[in-house]
Amino acid sequence: MRIALFATCIVDAMYPKVALATVRILERLGHEVVFPQGQGCCSQMHVNSGYFEDAVPVIRNHVRAFTSVDYDVAVAPSGSCVASLGHQQPMVARECGDDALAEDAAMVADNTYELSELLVDVLGVTDAAEQLGSYFPHPVTYHPSCHGMRLLGLGDRQKDLVRSVAEIDFHELPDAEECCGFGGTFSFKNPDVSGAMAEAKLRNVESSGASLCTGGDASCLLHLGGAASKRNVDVQTVHFAEILASTRSNPLTVDGPVELSIPQPGRRPAGRTTPAGATR
Amino acid sequence: MSVTSLGMPAVRPVHGQGNLHAQVAFPKAAKKELQNEQMRANIRHATHTIRHKRAGVVGEVPDWSELRDAGSAIKETVMAHLPELLEQFEQNVVAQGGVVHWARDADEANAIVTRLVQEQDTTDVIKVKSMATQEIGLDEHLAEHGITATETDLAELIVQLGRDKPSHILVPAIHKNREEIREIFSREMPGVTDELTSEPRVLAEAARQHLREKFLTSKVAISGANFGIADTGTLSVVESEGNGRMCLTLPETLITVMGIEKLLPTYQDLEVFFQLLPRSSTGERMNPYTSLWTGVTPGDGPKNFHVVLLDNGRSAVLSDPKGRSALHCIRCSACLNVCPVYEHAGGHSYGSTYPGPIGAILSPQLTGITSEKNASLPYASSLCGACYQVCPVKINIPDILVHLRDEDIRTQHGQRVDQSAPAPASQDPAVGGQDDWREEKSLTQDEGRGGQDTSPREGSLQQLGSRARRAGRRVREAVPSRGLPTQMDAMMKGASFVMSSGQRMAMAERGLPLGRVVAGRDHAIGWLPGVVGGWTDERNVPEPPRESFRNWWKKHEGETAERLERDGVSGAEDPVSADDAAARHSAATGGSPADGPGDDEPGAGPDAVAGAASESTGDPERDNIERGEGRQQNGGRA
Structure with a gap:
């Protein structure tokens, strides 16, 4: 299959490794990945902040980017952005008087999958160790991000995939379904409440017995990881795509600060080591 | 009644x-x-x-x-x-x-x-x-x-x-x-x-x-x-x-x-x-x-x-x-x-x-x-x-x-x-009280400093910044009744301008290394100005990556075979699809998988540094083939 990657703005700019991980997973299954270079953002930041008019050019751009390239299905490593495509883009376009854009947006959204949705429902991946060669011998807990859970109805797809990774040490997260407090611009419009929510989530992560928290939305992970860093709490966050992409030959390392760049060869950041047992 | x-x-x-x-x-x-x-x-x-x-x-x-x-x-x-x-x-x-x-x-x-x-x-x-x-x-x-x-x-x-x-x-x-x-x-x-x-x-x-x-x-x-x-x-x-x-x-x-x-x-x-x-x-x-x-x-x-x-x-x-x-x-x-x-x-x-x-x-x-x-x-x-x-x-x-x-x-x-x-x-x-909850300064109060904070001198970025500021001025002119636009208005207008074009996104993302400079030795940004200051009150921003995915992909799209090789999935338990993919891409790129830039590679040594310096596979001819292939595929199917 020819699969169009919607990286999402936050992954594109801040977590390129998550996009690369998505590519590696899909290529491993024998699919071709294309990246429509015209893509920008899903417009959720504008819509959720009430700036519908400013959202329209962003929506129009997304629709243009994903209708001018040929592909079978599109995928994004984010439940929230995928939910926004179907849930908000047509509504905002209609609200701003562009019914044709609303229809096109709905069409693009219908063919865009969240990563775990694509893997489980379309590509039939249920055992990451077996089918993807995924290997990650670390203690991990999992936070289900709200929009994937409640708007897309992802259920346990992400968690089940993570649990099926070879040698993973999975820990359940208490009160997992409670929001982490990110909420887009809520995070800086209501910083105190947002921070309190992050603290509650971090406490739950700590009590899970794992110091590494995975999830399906880079924005939530940026918020949680940043809150942990601010508070000197020993919790790190990692996108589940990176865990699925991790193999015995090319394991994801988690020592030191979580590296965001796609590292350039020979320029390994200082303080990074391969975890024991990662190579055989 | x-x-x-x-x-x-x-x-x-x-x-x-x-x-x-x-x-x-x-x-x-x-x-x-x-x-x-x-x-x-x-x-x-x-x-x-x-x-x-x-x-x-x-x-x-x-x-x-x-x-x-x-x-x-x-x-x-x-x-x-x-x-x-x-x-x-x-x-x-x-x-x-x-x-x-x-x-x-x-x-x-x-x-x-x-x-x-x-x-x-x-x-x-x-x-x-x-x-x-x-x-x-x-x-x-x-x-x-x-x-x-x-x-x-x-x-x-x-x-x-x-x-x-x-x-x-x-x-x-x-x-x-x-x-x-x-x-x-x-x-x-x-x-x-x-x-x-x-x-x-x-x-x-x-x-x-x-x-x-x-x-x-x-x-x-x-x-x-x-x-x-x-x-x-x-x-x-x-x-x-x-x-x-x-x-x-x-x-x-x-x-x-x-x-x-x-x-x-x-x-x-x-x-x-x-x-x-x-x-x-x-x-x-x-x-x-x-x-x-x-x-x-x-x-x-x-x-x-x-x-x-x-x-x-x-x-x-x-x-x-x-x-x-x-x-x-x-x-x-x-x-x-x-x-x-x-x-x-x-x-x-x-x-x-x-x-x-x-x-x-x-x-x-x-x-x-x-x-x-x-x-x-x-x-x-x-x-x-x-x-x-x-x-x-x-x-x-x-x-x-x-x-x-x-x-x-x-x-x-x-x-x-x-x-x-x-x-x-x-x-x-x-009603009638000061609308202070938004806690945002107007553009005129903050424009100079805000401009310095957000407009690096690099040519294309500066250009982008000035266009965003012009967009901001348009908002101000369009707001007759409730006073000056807020920082939020300007931020949203600017973001809309950048995020509604892949080219502008790519241009803006070239500023990411500046964020790395700000992050410094802590690998984190602990303070941001103005309306987004609420973010750093509660969280650090991690050091941004050297390069966005979009810009990286332009150079490395065709390296599927190398990626598969590095991940070692040809030896994984589901060799069929992985091998197929590797074979197909090897054929397409006309070369065998070679060391190239990519994910953490513990064994990456001096040999790979050459690749890094040129940000390519180190083989100009193959680079050209790959890029051409990419364009052809996109163009052919569009």
Whole structure:
């Protein structure tokens, strides 16, 4: 299959490794990945902040980017952005008087999958160790991000995939379904409440017995990881795509600060080591 | 007495008054409440307990989803036919010996109730727990006229004795623990000694003794209503303690204040709501006391019965098709009990009688989004959607929050004029006050510094910055009515400009290394300026990557074979697809997998550095082939 990657703005700019991980997973299954270079953002930041008019050019751009390239299905490593495509883009376009854009947006959204949705429902991946060669011998807990859970109805797809990774040490997260407090611009419009929510989530992560928290939305992970860093709490966050992409030959390392760049060869950041047992 | 226009009226409906306005904008109020650790611990404990109880009893009902659909559909019917149903209700109440009064707003309702109490020649009334009478500030209004209202719901009594405000719809004293309640009772309740313990049974007994005398001596009771039945003129109150039943049956005169949205078309509709409400509310299969009364019955219960139908902004809510489902609310408070924002900020942060997620959509709609402090309420949510998931009448709270944010922004930008009469200034201390909750400086105040902060000197970025500033100026010019654009306006305009083009995104992302410079040795950014400073108050920003995915991909798209090789998946347990892919891509690129840039490669040595320096595979010819291949594929299939 020819699969169009919607990286999402936050992954594109801040977590390129998550996009690369998505590519590696899909290529491993024998699919071709294309990246429509015209893509920008899903417009959720504008819509959720009430700036519908400013959202329209962003929506129009997304629709243009994903209708001018040929592909079978599109995928994004984010439940929230995928939910926004179907849930908000047509509504905002209609609200701003562009019914044709609303229809096109709905069409693009219908063919865009969240990563775990694509893997489980379309590509039939249920055992990451077996089918993807995924290997990650670390203690991990999992936070289900709200929009994937409640708007897309992802259920346990992400968690089940993570649990099926070879040698993973999975820990359940208490009160997992409670929001982490990110909420887009809520995070800086209501910083105190947002921070309190992050603290509650971090406490739950700590009590899970794992110091590494995975999830399906880079924005939530940026918020949680940043809150942990601010508070000197020993919790790190990692996108589940990176865990699925991790193999015995090319394991994801988690020592030191979580590296965001796609590292350039020979320029390994200082303080990074391969975890024991990662190579055989 | 006056008649209020409903439906799509010729005269615009008035907005609500009373205890619906936040005194302090939500972010500031919440900041203060968050410091009350005791309150937060109490609320956390209580909401988690009720939340789990609710989930248990809801899980027992196999047709819960259908019940929610039915509840939602009945309420939609009510809203679609409200004028006719209200008239039908009035006819039936009157036919059964009751008197119906129509109140356009809080002032009218308070005046009607006060007059009715004065006509009974008494200065003491007892009250059944009621949100509507809190909303209109009835107790305070009665006190101004020398009438003492005693709350008989135990939690309301605690709040009243403590001269406090309710913080939860169902459990108004949720923010108080047993010891705090014992202290209030010892201080305020006549006849209570220091021997009072904080044991719940002992506290309840003290309240019982205190209230029993009130029940037997009061001539007038005031209640709200959970439901009013149009086709019979019946009213209903559901409760847990029986104190409501006492008020509804013992006094000579009963006055019920009911919001006009509380109607149900038929008596049979109760079967749906008597299932939905207790399970959603207290997590009980059935509430202990369900009272139903229809007019007056000689020799049984009150001799005089009045019902005051309260609008107070409800018609204004009804006139908005996107927001009107907020009127479906049956005040169960399930949304409060699952809301993480409510859990941390507490009920008082919302200012209004209606706290939590439902309050965040109901209060600003009742008062109009033009009420400055209430305009902060639709932003008091992370849009996690937990509220919608549990709502027994399926109010899509997150969607209405977003709709209200849109209304707020359009109002700020002068694109939306609220034609409804604003609440009188005397009723709304927030109206006319400084709109300081946004805490944003205007562009003119901050432009110079903001410009320096965000416009690096690099050619293309500088160009981008100046175009964004021009866009910002266009906003300023487009905003005649509400003053200068905020930093948020400028940020959103700039982001819209950049994010609506892949090319501009790529250009902006070339600035990422600057973020790495700011991050420095800590690999984190701990301070950001202006409106986004709220982010770094609570979180660090990680060091940005060297390069965005978009820009990296342009150079490395064709390296599938190398990626597969590095991941070693040709040796994985599912070799078929991986091998196929590797083979196909090897064939396509015309070369064998070679060391190249990519993910963490522990063994990457000096050989690979050469590749890094040129940011390519180190083989110009192959690079060209790959890039050409990529273009061809894209072009061929477009």
